[in-house]
Amino acid sequence: MSDSQPEGYVGLHQLRGLSMLTLRANLSATKIKSGIKKATGLDFPKHGMHTSNGAKSLGWMSPDELLIIVDSDECVQTIENLNKALVGQHILLEDMSDARAMFRLSGKNIREVLAKLVPFDTSHSGFAVGSLVRTRFAQVAGAAFMTSNDTVELMCFRSVQDYVFGLLQERIATWFRGLSIAVSLKKN
């Protein structure tokens, strides 16, 4: 198997230009849910899932924590919309854009690459498109968003981004089931 075999490739890219907002609130309250829906225009995600319209997404982090991801230039507006829609509610909204790093893995073999890093079930049944799992990547905490059948986005703390990048590089660059999985790297 040669490295040029395209179906063996897994791409690894660091994502930039995203803003992340952490919202602590009682997510089972109807007023909160409808307020979020109104402010973001997105469906409220179910337990263990995320919803997205491409540019924007909502991630279910826990019964009282929601992650809102938007393009950086929409950050201020989104905060404003949320504060407006949730006025009078007991919430805590924080801009956490700089606290985290995001990576995207792409290719047909991403589930197998992922299985070398995370303890959860990465199969189609265990990690369907739309899933969001808070987990660990080897020794550090992280979260994984299955965004399509051949892309997964991984989030970790910014302080350990070099570690996670190194980890992904090493795990992608090994073989599995006779397939040479080569890496196409992009870290900007």
Next chain:
Amino acid sequence: MSVRLANQGRLIDRMRPLSFSFNGQKMQGYHGDTLAASLLANDQMLMGRSFKYHRPRGVVASGAEEPNALMNLGSEGHFEPNARATTTETFEGLLATSQNHFPSLEFDIGAVNSKLARFLPTGFYYKMFIHPRSFWKHIYEPIIRKSAGLGKAPKARDADKYEHYYHHCEVLVVGGGIAGLQAAESAAAAGVRVMLVEQTAHWGGRAPVDGVIIDGAPADEWIKSTIAKLSSMTNVVVRNRTQGSGIYDHGYALAYERVADHTPRDQRPRHRLWRVRCKQIVTATGAIERPLSFARNDIPGVMLASAVRDYLVNYGVSAGDRTVVVTNNDDAYRTALFLKSAGLDVPAIIDARAEGGGELMAQAIAAGIRVETGRGIAKVKGGKRVTAVSLCAQVGEGSEIEEIPCDVVAMSGGWSPVVHLWSHCGGKLFWDDAKAMFRPDVNKPPIGSNGEGFVIVAGIASGHLRSAEVIQDAGQAGLTAAELVGGKKAKDTKLPDAQDAKEAAMEPVWLMPHGASYKLRSKAWLDFQNDVKVSDVQLAAQEGFESVEHAKRYTTLGMATDQGKLSNINGLATLSEALNSDIPSIGTTTFRPPYTPISMASLAGEARGELFQPVRKTPMHNWHDAHGADWEPVGGWRRPYAYIQNSETVDQAVHREVINTRENLGILDASTLGKIIVKGPDAGKFLDMMYTNMMSNLKPGRCRYGLMCSENGFLTDDGVVARVDEQTWLCHTTSGGADRIHTHMEEWLQTEWWDWKVWVVNVTEQLAQVAVVGPNARKVLEKLGGMDLSTKTLPFMAWADGEIGGFSCRAYRISFSGELSYEIAIPANRGLDFWKMVVEAGAEFGINPYGTECLHILRAEKGFIMIGDETDGTVIPQDLGLSWAVSEKKR
């Protein structure tokens, strides 16, 4: 002589010869060989030296149970000690050397121990090395340490890569013999996710070697079609060269895949550790043949009957021209029959049973083989190679009747089911008197979290020795496992029909001959690797070591790298006879994972070198590195201890930094400080509970130093708290305390005050924090401009949001040095730019970065405490003169 035969060898490819080296000598083998097979084919029967007496040892088995043929493999970064030749696949260029001898395998000085054996009985070490007391530390231990151990420890860094793989399925089947294959097929038919693992490179286990017929054809055909079918199913993962190594609670299992041991340097990871989560585990782990205990049964050339058969059928290797078979069961007759039909000589089958065997014995007699029933071996003749055996009556004390010249002794003491995996998580065993074996008690399986068993044993591992029973039992095990995990009922449940020869009952033989003299018993080996003999176990019993666990440790029986796979049952039986007790009341020693030793590197996985431990880096980390940082680990972070300039020492750097900060201007990366936002109508009330002093009455825009105590009243953290607005506070914690204090707060909010309206978010990583410290601190910040930092607008212990040099920031007028000091928080992604700007602007004011040691000196000189330095978990605030920070008002 052991040689390669012209034909036979179902696992080797004679079109693919290869060369390898053993003790520096070049040898030839074939693709498909194990190293043991290759060595035998080159007449290398002598493969190692024993641990204690350095006796010459040959290969005795053909699989994972091998105690003798341990090798050093490879060199430098690819070196590995204690590898079993029987489980090592031979490849082109393989380098092997034998172990535990000096100067050479053929001539070993340590063998003098064997001559001294009378003076080195069991317990010798305990009795000898206790007096005089001081000798242990200075004389005995250094000498013993030097001579102990089998293989050499690797010296070079491991050049290979290793990985973990987390796998989830409903049913894990361990063992790829016919039982495992059938169990996997039956479970897979129910539509559940199945993983099937086999430790060797080949499927089918012993069945093809033993001539089992399945559905009217040799077993090989059924095995091939079954594995092909399983491999094509999307709900099945099959892995050969993968050992089910351990079973743990909650359906967790470890499987150890030797991905590239046989193809080194091909870029693949060498080993892969499968961390399997499943709901049911089927252990189809087969059985291991037992040796017989007769005098000098450790002479090279004495082998298990099944191993002699394996080398012949699988690798086309004859262990010798003339093989005497000695047995207490029918199975060993197969070896004689295969040898005979290969044209090799079988001078005699010595059957300890007075009546002999059944169908297979009749076949042997018909083939013209001499069968001696009711006989045993009195003694094996020969030194580094068997030359003859002497015949005796099994019931007697070993008077020699006749000497039979031979090159190989093929022994069989019956079979022991491999119950290890069943037992790892508490599965119970029972002693089957008729079959003379410990069998899994299927009514007492390992219990899972739901109170039900989660391990099912199948086939020979369960004590079913006949192939037809094996298939039935395994099919049922697969179906049951699938049913328990919610599989659908399969329509076609017809199982294949398996046939093998009918066998007469075996008869337990724990010592040969039964009344063997002390002289014979003291040469009858139980544990080959650790040199434990029948007489040693008897001595242990005599000296009062009645518990099997005590006897094991006193004699070292079963404590070698093979963990007693061959010696266990014979040792228990010997102990029970010595104690006039029965085997079940003696019990077994504890079976613990892993089944065989697995590489430490596979357990470490990726965690080595750069990835050994994650290092948390602040936004300015690389700048520090480029400016001479001498690093110190702090709470998972690396912080500069000091910045080394030119040729100064660390100590000189620290003193320069202290003086410069006191006299001019210092800059410190304080980003690692914990920062936790606490918000809500009840936040003030909550923080009053968290801190020893009041936080609820802090004014927005102001800061207050606070102490935190554990529920025992001991200091656990400290830091400056800032009130952001009516409902919001920001709590600074120590660098190492951020996650801990965040958890502490969440715990109280979730379990005790769940009805309080408070939200907490840890924003430590969102913000970079830069401390600008020293007499010139205000000057440099005012030079950059953007906000009013005068004492009037921003007095001590106040904070304000604003802009400095174009950066939006929050400035705190706080000090941990006693100097004029500001801490500036900026979004982390802008931290480095801000830092560089301040350093550049500060040049004219003598700015210098300082590290943690300077910070410690500055704060200590002013009497400020540091959690972890002045506290150790037993210190209360009053111990440190901090009564002022313990509020009396909250009582």
